[in-house]
Amino acid sequence: MKPAEWNQIFEVFHAAREKSGGERVMLLDSACGENTLLGKAVEELLGRANLFLGLLHVAFDLLLILLQKLRRGCFKAHHENGLRIRGAH
Numbered sequence: 001m002k003p004a005e006w007n008q009i010f011e012v013f014h015a016a017r018e019k020s021g022g023e024r025v026m027l028l029d030s031a032c033g034e035n036t037l038l039g040k041a042v043e044e045l046l047g048r049a050n051l052f053l054g055l056l057h058v059a060f061d062l063l064l065i066l067l068q069k070l071r072r073g074c075f076k077a078h079h080e081n082g083l084r085i086r087g088a089h
Contacts, residue, residue, distance in 0.1 A: 013045045
């Protein structure tokens with residue numbers, strides 16, 4: 001792809017990312033028109049962005065749970081064979 005095509009993909013992607021539902025569909029129809037390659041590229045980027053954000057959300061939730069458990073003292077440290085091991089009680 002040429003740089004101008006990549007620029008167009010990213011412009012449409014960033015605009016579409018700000019919309020949802022019917023507004024997003026109308027924006028994509030308007031911006032892509034008959035250019036199916038542009039539409040497919042933008043849809044793929046949107047899908048990957050949503051997947052990434054979903055994974056990031058799960059990781060953040062797990063981190064919050066871990067921090068809450070650490071704060072409550074749910075983990076204790078003990079030594080075994082000279083190694084410090086953390087385990088839940």
